[in-house]
Amino acid sequence: MIQSMTGFGKHVVNLPNKKINIEIKSLNSKNLDINARMPSQYREKELSLRGLIGxxxxxxKIDFSMYVENTGNETASSINPAVVKNYMNSLKSIISTGESNPQEELAYLQMAMRLPDALKTEKEEIDxxxxxxxxxxxxxxxxxxxQFRKDEGLALEKDFKQRIKTLHQLLDEVLRIDPERVRAVKDRLQKSISELKEQVDENRFEQELIYYIEKYDITEEKIRLENHLEYFTKTLDSPDSNGKKLGFITQEIxxxxxxxxxxxxxxxxxxLVVQMKDELEKIKEQLLNVL
Incomplete structure (x- = not known):
């Protein structure tokens, strides 16, 4: 059973003082590529979480996101009074020309709070x-x-089987008109010979004709193509999802x-061959998203 590489999963965990939101999104890629976004205090656990996801x-291509929202009275950040007061005094000395009023003090405080180190953050230990x-x-x-990948995989599998069925039908049509093709080639050669207005050895002509027609015989290609189409379907129905293997089979097709x-x-x-190529290209495009 094939799986798509496209998927999305989300879960929220509620702790006594915080809410943690986990989101994981995946897109198609040849290899495993994990991009992790999380608060700095959780970076010590990044490698183990990457291992779990991988x-x-x-x-x-995996995007892993962790968002943390404090829901209790506790907070990891607090105001650094000494730094803020120092910023305010410096601002007063630069801007003010006289005695400041409450409105000016508030303006200095607002500016000071936006400057570096106005807030100090204590690192929380993850229990x-x-x-x-x-x-x-x-x-x-x-x-x-x-589960998202499996659901997408079912839709892809249905599409693949329909296109493989179409390829079988086109191959049957190729085989149906093959005798007409042989006659057309033979008639074209005979017409070309007659236009030469030269005496031709009929036995030699028949020998050359047989050689020419055998050169353009497609029996081997027809057998191999049928085998590849059957193998593609068999691989689709296998328990594992193997997009790379299916890709190799489409190359042979x-x-x-x-x-x-x-x-x-x-x-x-x-x-008919052009139609077959068109169907195969659509299969190849979809295979890029198969795990």
Whole structure:
């Protein structure tokens, strides 16, 4: 069963003094690429969270976001009075020319609070219980994302099977008109010979004709193409999602279609080959998003 690389999962964990929001989004990528955004006090746990995400998702461009909202009376930031007073005195000495009034004092305070180090932040230690709650939230967000991937994969699988069916039908049509192509090639050669107005050895002509027609025979390509189409469907129905393997199979399908096109030498068959190439290109585009 194939899975899409596109997915989204979200979970919120409520602790006594804070609310932690976990969001994980994945897009298609050849390899695993994790981009993590989280508050600085949680950076010490980044590597273990990356390992947890990478073990579950294996491939894709992953955006992991953690947002923390304080809901209690406690806060990690506090005003640094000495620094703020120093800023205010410096501002007064630069700006004020006389005795300041309350309105000016308020303006100095507002300016001082925007300057560096006006707030001091104490690093919070992450206790084991809080980290376990974060891990649980990440796992639940990952489970939601995996379900999203599976749902998308079902839609992709349905589309692939329909296009493979279309390729089978086009190949059947190619085989149906193949005798017409052989007759057309033979008639064209005979017409060319007759226009030369020269005496031709009929036996030699038949030998050359057989050689020419065998050169453009597509029996081997037809057998290999049918096998590749069957193998593609079989791989789709396997328990694992393997987009890279399906990509390799489509390359082989493309080679056989191209060879049939180069050997066809017959306009109606070449039109069918163009349709087959179009279907295959649509499969290749969708495969870029398969895990």
């Amino acid at each position: 073990k579950t998702l294996t491939r894709g 084991e219980q809080e980290y376990q709650a974060i891990e649980l939230a990440v796992n639940q967000a990952l489970a939601e994302l995996l 493309g080679r056989e279609i191209n060879t049939i096109g180069s050997k066809s030498n017959y306009a109606p068959m070449q039109k």
